[in-house]
Amino acid sequence: MTLPVAILAGGLSTRLRPVTERIPKSLVEVGGKPFVDHQLRLLARNGIQRVVFCLGYLGEQVVDVVGDGARFGLDVRYVFDGDRLLGTAGAITRALSILGDEFFILYGDSYLDCDYQAVEAAFRSAQLPALMTVFANGGYWDNSNVEFDGQRIVGYSKANRTERMQHIDYGLGAAHRSIFDEVSTETPTDLASLYEDLVRRGEIAAYEVTRRFYEVGSFDGIAELDAYLKEHDAK
Numbered sequence: 001m002t003l004p005v006a007i008l009a010g011g012l013s014t015r016l017r018p019v020t021e022r023i024p025k026s027l028v029e030v031g032g033k034p035f036v037d038h039q040l041r042l043l044a045r046n047g048i049q050r051v052v053f054c055l056g057y058l059g060e061q062v063v064d065v066v067g068d069g070a071r072f073g074l075d076v077r078y079v080f081d082g083d084r085l086l087g088t089a090g091a092i093t094r095a096l097s098i099l100g101d102e103f104f105i106l107y108g109d110s111y112l113d114c115d116y117q118a119v120e121a122a123f124r125s126a127q128l129p130a131l132m133t134v135f136a137n138g139g140y141w142d143n144s145n146v147e148f149d150g151q152r153i154v155g156y157s158k159a160n161r162t163e164r165m166q167h168i169d170y171g172l173g174a175a176h177r178s179i180f181d182e183v184s185t186e187t188p189t190d191l192a193s194l195y196e197d198l199v200r201r202g203e204i205a206a207y208e209v210t211r212r213f214y215e216v217g218s219f220d221g222i223a224e225l226d227a228y229l230k231e232h233d234a235k
Contacts, residue, residue: 009108010056087188126205
């Protein structure tokens, strides 16, 4: 049974202003379509059936465009932060009643063309409460933040990076709801802080992907994804 996907799409998208002063990042145009079109079609091609958007800033526009997800072959639902942003972990905590016990976690600006079924199989096989996909980034595509020894994550931090960190958090995770037991829906909490705790306790598995990630969190990233999609669609 394929895991549902929680998509974290509630941020303010400040790096894309002035475009994101009027639309959320999920609706930024790539290849003549809103980015979310490409993201959801990719998930559907990988066997995903259910998606839960965790929304905040201008999130109503995402609902208007995506609807119930039927045109993508998906069951799409929505949870809103409310009056204030809850942080990535807080947003997922608010959505747990819809997500169920186990689920993928995907950032709303990420286009990750990888084997989702293999990631799910690795998560189930590891029998740990969470899994992080990692990519041998070498500081090239973005700042590397993971020390990976080929089998497990030895270190992880977005704030305190070391030269031993040659991999990066690829952007697709899998989790059991229990890792959110201590997360408040009143105080903003970042998912990265949960991951750091899990790494210290040895309670997070790793799956290494070999195909680079794409994102629409920057104008350069949008241009790179646009080129990739044109090349991919032409084959």
